[in-house]
Amino acid sequence: MLNIFIVDDSEEKVIRIEKVIKESFLPQSIQITIARSTSQAMGVLLSRNIIDLMILDLNLPVRPGEGIKDKSGLNLLKEITRRNDISQPDSIIGLTSFDDIKSQVNERFNIEGWVVAKFNLKESDWEELIKNKIAYLMTKKMDKKLSRTTPLVVILTAIKEEYRAVKAHLINLKDNDLDDTSYEIGDFYWNDGLVANVVIRECGAKNSIAAMETERAIQNYSPDLIIFVGIAGSRKGNDFKIGDVVIPEKIYSYEAGKSDKEMFSARPDSGFLTYAFIEKAKKERLKDEWKSMIKGTYKDYCPNADLGIIASGDQLVEHYDSSVGTILTKYYNDTSAIEMEGFGFSKTLSKQGRNQSSLISGLVRGISDIIERDDSQSINQDKRPYDAKELASDAASAFAYWMIYKFYGV
Incomplete structure (x- = not known):
C-alpha cells in the first residue's frame, strides 16, 4: 500500500x-x-x-x-x-x-x-x-x-498470549507502526543464521477483523509469507489433545446458512491455504525437530502436530451439544477444531490479485481446550490446565517458525 x-x-x-x-x-x-x-x-x-x-x-x-x-x-x-x-x-x-x-x-x-x-x-x-x-x-x-535478499514474513495473532509467543522468537525488535496501526518487526535467527525478517501484530478476535487486518498487512508489507498463529478448541479429544498443533487443510464457516423460524439450513463455505504450505506441513508434522523451538517448559507435555479441518465462526463454543455444536455435528462432522479467525484470514487471501500471486499463506493452531461433552467417549473431557493458552500458543508458534525455517533457512 x-x-x-x-x-x-x-x-x-x-x-x-x-x-x-x-x-x-x-x-x-x-x-x-x-x-x-x-x-x-x-x-x-x-x-x-x-x-x-x-x-x-x-x-x-x-x-x-x-x-x-x-x-x-x-x-x-x-x-x-x-x-x-x-x-x-x-x-x-x-x-x-x-x-x-x-x-x-x-x-x-x-x-x-x-x-x-x-x-x-x-x-x-x-x-x-x-x-x-x-x-x-x-x-x-x-x-x-x-x-530484497531477506524474506519478509507477517505473523498475525488474535490475543496477547499468542502475540507474546510469536514475539519470543525474535531479536532486534522495533516498532514499525503504519498509519496508526501497531506493528513490530524483528529478526528470526536459527542455527546462527538470519532466516527472515518478521512483522507481527495482535489484531483481535473474529473473522471480520482477521479479514480486514490480513488485507491491511498484505497491502502494507507485500510479504513473501503470511501466517495466522493462535489457539483453538478441539472437537476430537482423542485426535487432538491440549498442546497439540493443527494445520488446517480446509476451514469451514459454520455460520454460513439460512435461519428459518424452526430450523437452520447450512450453506457451507470453505477457505483454503496455499498448497505449498500444506504440503510442507504434511512432511514436517512427522518430525520431532520442530519441538526444539518451543519456548516454554511444561511438565508431562508431549505435543504432536497433524493436519485437520477447522470450523471458524464468531461464537464461542463451550459444549459439544450446544446449538452451534449441533450444527457442527450435522453439517461439519469432520471438524477437528474450532476457532474464530481462520475463515476471514483464508477468504481474504483467496481474493488477492496477480501482484500477490507468489504469496504463501498458512494457519497454525495450538489446542488450548477440549470441547466439553456429556458422554464418556472422549478421553479428555474439558481438561484445561491453568497455562493452557500459553502452552497452546507456544506450540503453535514453534511449528510456525519451524515452517518459516523450512521455507527460507534450509
Missing part, C-alpha cells in the same frame, strides 16, 4: 487531488492522510509513520490563531530536511499557484529529487505529474519486494 500525505488548506484543491488519485488507482492500494495546516502536518510527521509521497501546498497560508510568520509550506520543507526525529517522505510534490515561488524552490527541489509544479484548477499538467509519480512509486515498491 502506498501512503500519500496531502498538506493543503483548500477544500477544493484537496477534493480535486483526491479525485485524481482515486480515479487512477485501486482504493486498496492507496492510503491518504490529510493535514490542513503546517501544525497539523508536523503532528503527522512526528508520528513517524511511513510516508511514500507528500503533496504540499508551498504557499500554505498562516492560519488564524497560529500567528507565527514561519508557519508556511516552505518552512515545513526546511523542518523535514533538517530534523531526524520526524518522518522523511520518500518523495515530495510541491504545488503552487505562483511563478515566483516555483522559481524560488526549483533548484532545491531538483537537488533533493523532488518535483514542483504550477497548480491551476483549469489545467491538467499537475494531475499527470501526480499520477506518474504514484505509478513510479508503486513500481519502485514492487521492485524492492522482488529484489
Whole structure:
C-alpha cells in the first residue's frame, strides 16, 4: 500500500487531488492522510509513520490563531530536511499557484529529487505529474519486494498470549507502526543464521477483523509469507489433545446458512491455504525437530502436530451439544477444531490479485481446550490446565517458525 500525505488548506484543491488519485488507482492500494495546516502536518510527521509521497501546498497560508510568520509550506520543507526525529517522505510534490515561488524552490527541489509544479484548477499538467509519480512509486515498491535478499514474513495473532509467543522468537525488535496501526518487526535467527525478517501484530478476535487486518498487512508489507498463529478448541479429544498443533487443510464457516423460524439450513463455505504450505506441513508434522523451538517448559507435555479441518465462526463454543455444536455435528462432522479467525484470514487471501500471486499463506493452531461433552467417549473431557493458552500458543508458534525455517533457512 502506498501512503500519500496531502498538506493543503483548500477544500477544493484537496477534493480535486483526491479525485485524481482515486480515479487512477485501486482504493486498496492507496492510503491518504490529510493535514490542513503546517501544525497539523508536523503532528503527522512526528508520528513517524511511513510516508511514500507528500503533496504540499508551498504557499500554505498562516492560519488564524497560529500567528507565527514561519508557519508556511516552505518552512515545513526546511523542518523535514533538517530534523531526524520526524518522518522523511520518500518523495515530495510541491504545488503552487505562483511563478515566483516555483522559481524560488526549483533548484532545491531538483537537488533533493523532488518535483514542483504550477497548480491551476483549469489545467491538467499537475494531475499527470501526480499520477506518474504514484505509478513510479508503486513500481519502485514492487521492485524492492522482488529484489530484497531477506524474506519478509507477517505473523498475525488474535490475543496477547499468542502475540507474546510469536514475539519470543525474535531479536532486534522495533516498532514499525503504519498509519496508526501497531506493528513490530524483528529478526528470526536459527542455527546462527538470519532466516527472515518478521512483522507481527495482535489484531483481535473474529473473522471480520482477521479479514480486514490480513488485507491491511498484505497491502502494507507485500510479504513473501503470511501466517495466522493462535489457539483453538478441539472437537476430537482423542485426535487432538491440549498442546497439540493443527494445520488446517480446509476451514469451514459454520455460520454460513439460512435461519428459518424452526430450523437452520447450512450453506457451507470453505477457505483454503496455499498448497505449498500444506504440503510442507504434511512432511514436517512427522518430525520431532520442530519441538526444539518451543519456548516454554511444561511438565508431562508431549505435543504432536497433524493436519485437520477447522470450523471458524464468531461464537464461542463451550459444549459439544450446544446449538452451534449441533450444527457442527450435522453439517461439519469432520471438524477437528474450532476457532474464530481462520475463515476471514483464508477468504481474504483467496481474493488477492496477480501482484500477490507468489504469496504463501498458512494457519497454525495450538489446542488450548477440549470441547466439553456429556458422554464418556472422549478421553479428555474439558481438561484445561491453568497455562493452557500459553502452552497452546507456544506450540503453535514453534511449528510456525519451524515452517518459516523450512521455507527460507534450509
